[in-house]
Structure formats: C-alpha cells, structure tokens
Amino acid sequence: MSERVKFSRSKGFFEIFERRPGAVKKNMSYCPGCGHGILHKLIAEAIADFGIQDRTTLIAPVGCSVFAYYYFDCFGIQVPHGRSAAVATGLTRANPEGIVIGYQGDGDLAAIGFNNFIQAANRGENYCVFFVNNAIYGMTGGQMAPTSLIGQKTTTSPYGRNAANEGFPLKVCEMTAQLEAPVYVERVALTSTANIMKARQAVRKAVKNNIDKKGFSLVEFLSGCPVNLKFDASQMDEFIDKEMTKYFPLGVFKDESTQREPNIRPVPVYDTEKVREAMFPLKIGQGVSDDYRCASKIFDRELRIKIAGFGGQGVLSLGLIIAAMGKQRNFNVSWLPSYGPEMRGGTANCAIIVNREAIGSPIVDSNCDLLIILNKPSLDKYVQELSPSGILLYDSSTIETPPELDGGQSVFSLDATNIAEEFGNLKCANSIMLGALAAILKAKFLDEVDTADIDGLVADALTECFTGKEKIVKMNIEAYQLGLNKMFGNIADV
Amino acid sequence: MTGKIKKTHRVEIIADECKGCGRCINACPKKVLEMGTVFNFMGTTYAVYKGSGCIGCGGCFYACPEPGAISVIEISEDDNEVQQ
Numbered sequence A: 001m002s003e004r005v006k007f008s009r010s011k012g013f014f015e016i017f018e019r020r021p022g023a024v025k026k027n028m029s030y031c032p033g034c035g036h037g038i039l040h041k042l043i044a045e046a047i048a049d050f051g052i053q054d055r056t057t058l059i060a061p062v063g064c065s066v067f068a069y070y071y072f073d074c075f076g077i078q079v080p081h082g083r084s085a086a087v088a089t090g091l092t093r094a095n096p097e098g099i100v101i102g103y104q105g106d107g108d109l110a111a112i113g114f115n116n117f118i119q120a121a122n123r124g125e126n127y128c129v130f131f132v133n134n135a136i137y138g139m140t141g142g143q144m145a146p147t148s149l150i151g152q153k154t155t156t157s158p159y160g161r162n163a164a165n166e167g168f169p170l171k172v173c174e175m176t177a178q179l180e181a182p183v184y185v186e187r188v189a190l191t192s193t194a195n196i197m198k199a200r201q202a203v204r205k206a207v208k209n210n211i212d213k214k215g216f217s218l219v220e221f222l223s224g225c226p227v228n229l230k231f232d233a234s235q236m237d238e239f240i241d242k243e244m245t246k247y248f249p250l251g252v253f254k255d256e257s258t259q260r261e262p263n264i265r266p267v268p269v270y271d272t273e274k275v276r277e278a279m280f281p282l283k284i285g286q287g288v289s290d291d292y293r294c295a296s297k298i299f300d301r302e303l304r305i306k307i308a309g310f311g312g313q314g315v316l317s318l319g320l321i322i323a324a325m326g327k328q329r330n331f332n333v334s335w336l337p338s339y340g341p342e343m344r345g346g347t348a349n350c351a352i353i354v355n356r357e358a359i360g361s362p363i364v365d366s367n368c369d370l371l372i373i374l375n376k377p378s379l380d381k382y383v384q385e386l387s388p389s390g391i392l393l394y395d396s397s398t399i400e401t402p403p404e405l406d407g408g409q410s411v412f413s414l415d416a417t418n419i420a421e422e423f424g425n426l427k428c429a430n431s432i433m434l435g436a437l438a439a440i441l442k443a444k445f446l447d448e449v450d451t452a453d454i455d456g457l458v459a460d461a462l463t464e465c466f467t468g469k470e471k472i473v474k475m476n477i478e479a480y481q482l483g484l485n486k487m488f489g490n491i492a493d494v
Numbered sequence B: 001m002t003g004k005i006k007k008t009h010r011v012e013i014i015a016d017e018c019k020g021c022g023r024c025i026n027a028c029p030k031k032v033l034e035m036g037t038v039f040n041f042m043g044t045t046y047a048v049y050k051g052s053g054c055i056g057c058g059g060c061f062y063a064c065p066e067p068g069a070i071s072v073i074e075i076s077e078d079d080n081e082v083q084q
C-alpha cells in the first residue's frame, strides 16, 4: 500500500506565516468563505508550478488583501491605495525578467486606482493584474464599490444602488478589452468547482503571458465577500452565479496570447554618466573649474533680471541663455518663465536671478537690476519694477519714445528688431540684444578678466542652449557680435 | 507478479486551520464531508470527512479558502499486497 498526496498546501505559500501577528500562523486573515483565499491558492500554485518564485513580485493593494505578502513565498510590496499599476510599471521596466502580479480589489482598481490601471493596460506593461471584484469595499465595512450591482444595498447605498444617482457598475474587462495593447482579458468566477477550475487556467495563462513577455493580462474574479453581503456559503455563490454574472458575464474578452511576439522594450540606462550624457549637454568650451569666481564688483550681490516682450521674440530663450551663462561661471541661477496660454503673440516675460548664495524665491517683481524690454506694453507694465540704480535696455525699433525715469537708473537702447531684419532673421533680435547687454557690461561694469571672458562665455551658453544645432549657434553668435558692435558705437556716440 | 492496482482516496482536514465556512461541503460531489459539532482552537465548528466515499476529485481543496486546511490523499493498493 502506498499513499500520495494529491492536493495539499502549495509550496507557493510560506509553510508558516511568520509575518502574521498573533498565534495563528498557518491560515490567512480572511473571513470564513472569502474569495481572496480561493484566489490566493490558485496564484500560489501557479508560481510554484512555473518555478518562478525567485523572480516574482506580488503587489498587495489597500483592501482586505493588504497583507497578501504575509503569505506568498515570493517578493512582495504593499503599495498605497490604487497605485499598483504605477509600481508594477516601475518593477517590470526596471527588471524585464521579473514576473509582476498586481493584485487589486474593486475599490482599489476601479475607483481610486482606475486611471493608473487603464494607462498601464494601454501601455501594455508586461505584468498580470488579478482583479478581485466582490462588488463591495470589504476592508472598510461594506461601502458601495464601482462594481456594486444596481439595487445592491451597501452601507453607503442603504436604499440600494440607483443608477440615476450612483451610475452603473463599471465593466472593467469590457473597457480594457477595447484597448489595443492588452493581450489577454478574461472574467471568471470563484464559485463552483467548474468555475474555479476555469479561474485556475486563467491565472496560469496570465502568468505564462508575463513569463513570455507578451504584455498586459487582466483576469477579473467575481468573488465572494460573504461577511459584508451577509450570505452563507451557498447564498454567496448563488448571488455571484445568478446576480453578478447577469451584469458581469463570464468569458474571454480578448486573447491574443498565441499571436503576439514578445514585447522587448528598449534596454534601460542605469549608468549615471550615460544618463547625464543623454539628458544634459557635456561641459563645453573653455569651462572653468568649480571654484572659479568672476571678480567684477557687480557680482558681489544678487542680480535680479527681468526680460519682457511679446511671445515669439525670443524673450524666454534670451533668459535661458543668460541663466546658462551664470551657471557656467558657478553662480546659482533661477529662470522663471511666465506666458499666456497662447504659444505666440501674447505677452511673455521671464525672471532670472543670479547669485553666489542660495536663491530664496525665483520671482522678480521689484528691485530689478536689469530690465530688458522688447515692446511698448511690457515697458509700461514693468518699468516701475526697476530698482533706483537699475539698468534699462530696450528695443528702440518698437519703442520710439524713451521712458521717463527718476534719475538714478541707466537707460540704454538699441534698434534690435530693425537690425535683426537687416541681418535676415527676426528670430535673432534676442541675440542682438544680448550683444548690446555685453557691450554695456564691458564698457561700464566688468573688470579686465571678465571683459575678456564674456564673448567665449556667450558662445558656450548658446552651445548649451541649442545643443547639437550648430548652424543656429553660429548664426546667433554672429547676431551677438553685430549687437555688440552696434551698441559699442552707440555708447561711444553718447 | 503484481495484480491490479486499486486506488482509493481520503481527505484530511486540519481542525485548527478550518474556519467552518462550509464551502468544501457544498463542493463535494459525493457528499462525504459534513460540518462537525465540536469546536476548534478558534472556537468554530469545522468540516469533517465522513470516513469513506472520497473519489479524490480535489473539489473541496480548491473550494476551501485556506491554504492547508484540506489535503486529499490517494491510496494505492496492489491486489497481491492485499492478499498477503
């Protein structure tokens, strides 16, 4: 006589649930007859049979299954309510060889987490979602879920769910199956043995898809919460089989498992140097050492700059170039753009702060040291922000009458737009203004070393701002030189 | 040498792992499980095997929400062995 164990505790479970507090270490925390337990067994069996326990992560949701990681002998993460799909995305992207199971309830998936879920489905993330639809918020004591049936009484729908008031139960499988990306979508029920066997196959198919990198699989389990629905075991199964399946029909909504090629995503980059190379331009030109400090007196304190004009005049990029110059000479810089909803034609301005010390706020709305103005409305609006000792530089091709100022300020102008037109490219007006600014600085504010440094610095900043666009860099350097020379002429004339 | 192999089955239910939900009893096609009358460690009655008639289908195992409350065991008996 010999004996063979045909069905017993799966190796996919821990033998003893050490993490479970209290005296009971062999069974789970669910109520008697709960569907979560039935599904847990199917999952445990699948990960053990496929031999994937060492590379599987089960994501426990918020809900009754919040402690699912107590039970499965694989990796486990418990995530904030509804955020399963976001975490699953990170896991599967970071480790494409990993198997990821997103275990979610109907509140977790179809209410608070629905956007996360549907976006991950639409991206075809390579993982499986096991969605427990028990038509109720189990953990919190029986509130209405997005999947509660019409007429179903819950603590928050005491007269029964009314479509006119609470809308209709959400058909998650039907919605997901409409998307291109998901590979497999099926709804099953955790009721009779025949239905549980179908659920078992569905679990295995979804996990297999994940192993084969076929993409996103969703299995919805109509599941019992006999405690909150106040049913015994037979009534619970009857409710699911008779009532729930009327609105949530069982079956396969989509299955392209055999047709799909494995989805191989681009290999992620982890090397910090390579990430930096891809995201930030390399150090360019005659870069300075980290402790280099420009010596000119004006840099002893914070410099507050505002540039304003109409959108499309290059106001924002002029600000960026100036900020890049500051950055390349080891200043802290901030650049704060402000523009209307329209891309071009409205007013635009940006604030730049350059400081050796930390910058408190990036906003410049008073005590402005340098105001660069490219059109009349901006002049009227911002001139009062200029500090008593500030510099105003304006485009005299758009502003005919010079502004009246109280005295202490310095006012310069250049007909930048006209010059840009002659130069052949209106877009270069901003670089012409930058040339004008450099001329003013060289003539009045910089020491010898900084004077000699500025042309190269502008070239470096332009190269940084227009990475890889050599022609544009070259053209803007020419425009800068033009502005510089014209402005020198103007200053000399005064 | 060996005769026909005769297969029978039996179910083992661990009293303290059962929560007394009755799902296994409903699932059994042979109606060989029933709710006991004594209490377990948790203070609930638990399912028990009537002692014979199990066909080893596993229905009760999959119906049960607990990992190890139910095990189904297959017993193989050789006709010769039986005679010995």
Ligand SMILES: Cc1ncc(C[n+]2csc(CCOP(=O)(O)OP(=O)(O)O)c2C)c(N)n1
Pocket (backbone or CB within 6 Å): A062, A063, A064, A065, A081, A104, A105, A106, A107, A108, A109, A112, A132, A134, A136, A137, A138, A139, A140, A145
């Ligand atoms: C951000 C946040 N909002 C709300 C809650 C409260 N809460 C806990 S579980 C839950 C719903 C659980 O329902 P479901 O996802 O269906 O899981 P079940 O318990 O039914 O398995 C809610 C709303 C929470 N924990 N966190």
Ligand code: SF4
Pocket (backbone or CB within 6 Å): A029, A030, A031, A032, A033, A034, A035, A036, A064, A134, A138, A139, A224, A225, A226, A227, A228
């Ligand atoms: S409240 Fe419902 S879903 Fe939660 S453990 Fe109990 S039966 Fe299961």
Ligand code: SF4
Pocket (backbone or CB within 6 Å): B009, B011, B027, B028, B029, B030, B031, B032, B033, B053, B054, B055, B056, B057, B058, B059, B060, B061, B072
């Ligand atoms: S294995 Fe099948 S026949 Fe045996 S007790 Fe379980 S359900 Fe009944």
Ligand code: SF4
Pocket (backbone or CB within 6 Å): A033, B013, B017, B018, B019, B020, B021, B022, B023, B024, B025, B046, B047, B063, B064, B065, B066, B069, B070
């Ligand atoms: S299904 Fe499991 S928990 Fe429920 S009565 Fe049977 S053995 Fe006990």
Ligand SMILES: [Mg+2]
Pocket (backbone or CB within 6 Å): A105, A106, A107, A132, A133, A134, A135, A136, A137, A138, A145
């Ligand atoms: Mg629920």
